[in-house]
Amino acid sequence: DSYLNAHYTFDNFVEGDCNRLGRSAGLAVAQRPGVTSFNPLMIYGSVGLGKTHLIQAIGNYIKNTQTNKFVLYVTSEKFCNQFINAIKNNTLQAFTNFYMQVDCLIIDDVQFLAGKEKTQESFFHIFNHLHQSGKQIIMSSDRAPRELAGMQDRLLSRFKWGLTADVQQPDFETRIAILQKKLQADGIYIEDKVIEYLAHSIDTNVREMEGVIVSLMAHASLNRKEIDMDLARTTLKNIVVDNEKEVTVDSILDAVTSHFDVNMSDLKSKSRKKETVFPRQIAMYLMKEFTNLPLKSIGYHFGGRDHSTVIHAVQTISIMLETDKEVEKTMQKLYKYFNRVRV
Ligand code: ADP
Ligand code: MG
CATH class of the missing domain: 1.10.1750.10 (DnaA protein, C-terminal DNA-binding domain)
Structure with a gap:
């Protein structure tokens, strides 16, 4: 098992200025894993901006087009836990061997490894082995490598061997495109005016946009009505009311x-x-x-x-x-x- 979520694909990943570099590098890596100079490929950016989606899309693409390749997706948290268990159970060699067989290792949220010296050491050896054997390594992080405090320098310097690309907040037009794509996928029709209103109002991250769509759908089915401007307004009002500041x-x-x-x-x-x-x-x-x-x-x-x-x-x-x-x-x-x- 590759532990990939098949739902995350390039097809449903909306491209915008906010993610263009990461997306195109990701596509290049997906088409020729281990061969491009984007090795490792590191995608960084704050929460909810599509890092997991993008790195899993690369994995799914490779898995579907090069079926002989062993693609493995793992969160850094899981990697840590497996490492600790391997120590406890005296199976460190098996743990290391397992990871060294992978053709494309996707490791999500590497900031989680910060301060975990022994786990980093183990990752360092796996990384070196894979890289030397021309295997692809893909990582994500919630901050730029230079801001990863608590990470060994030798590991950080290796992160820089390949390509580092950030994902940013989507702009208005990209937010509209994302909303349209999500609604289309769910078979929901909403007037353009309402979509624009939503895209204006939610500019934090994509996960939040999805959350609002879910609330809207729930409200609509509860009240047996269409998602119109009225519903959008009341739903959003409930969501944003928490952090309203007093206006003087x-x-x-x-x-x-x-x-x-x-x-x-x-x-x-x-x-x-x-x-x-x-x-x-x-x-x-x-x-x-x-x-x-x-x-x-x-x-x-x-x-x-x-x-x-x-x-x-x-x-x-x-x-x-x-x-x-x-x-x-x-x-x-x-x-x-x-x-x-x-x-
Ligand atoms: P991160 O890993 O950066 O916290 P995720 O990859 O989990 O963010 O993305 C959060 C949600 O937003 C996911 O459901 C993902 O599918 C969606 N998403 C993020 N960026 C895009 C995009 N550019 N196009 C379509 N969906 C996106
Ligand atoms: Mg993520």
């Missing part, structure tokens, strides 16, 4: 000045320059939305303007939000400063 006048001013790169003094002045008027109107809109301040007090924060100016600003922004996609995007981003999702 100061936090709004901070968010707006840093987002638009305007001076606080300009923002609060009577300047009619276009570059300040729009951010100022946005700030007024946010204060109306998030604080209980009377309009007059909101005006007070902007050079003592009266309440009709604030009403005008709020109306202007409301209309723009309805009609201008860019303004809606900007507003979504500002909401993120407060860990809120715009609903």
Whole structure:
């Protein structure tokens, strides 16, 4: 058994700027394991960004196209436990021999080996044997090799023999593509508008995106309804409510000045320059939305303007939000400063 999950393939791994290098190196390795200069291949990046998916996709590809090759997937945690058991049971030789027969060794989350001297030593010997015999080694880690504290230098220097590629947070378009692919695979139809809303709102990692789809499906079947904007909004609201920050006048001013790169003094002045008027109107809109301040007090924060100016600003922004996609995007981003999702 290779311990691979057949579900992880290249076909259902969405390519984006965030993973392009790792994916194409992975494909090269999958087509010619042990032959390319990408040996070892090390994929690193934070949780939920597709490391396990990618390295298992390589394994599955080799397993399916070169059936004579022994592909083995193992987490570093399991490797450690097997090593400890081998010591306990006096079967260290068998343990080492087993790993030395592998044609393609995929070892996930190597950061787990940090500080485990004896396990690292054993891995070092297996690594050397495999590498010298032209066998492929593929690894993943939650951080860059240079940040792997507690890892022996001789091991780290070997990691650098091949190719190290990172996976990053997917951008908006890639998030949409991932969502579409997942929904398609599950045979679910959701309006584009709703998909875009989800892609805007969940920008942490892919695992979280999958979690939201699962919740949406559960809510939809519970309430016997379609996954529409309403359902998406209420579901997301429940998910993000935990880390909402209190939104104050100061936090709004901070968010707006840093987002638009305007001076606080300009923002609060009577300047009619276009570059300040729009951010100022946005700030007024946010204060109306998030604080209980009377309009007059909101005006007070902007050079003592009266309440009709604030009403005008709020109306202007409301209309723009309805009609201008860019303004809606900007507003979504500002909401993120407060860990809120715009609903
Ligand atoms: P990691 O190992 O980096 O923590 P995983 O490989 O477990 O992340 O990915 C988390 C989930 O997100 C998995 O279900 C995986 O299939 C999915 N996923 C991650 N990246 C992509 C991608 N580019 N395309 C499709 N699915 C992805
Ligand atoms: Mg993983």
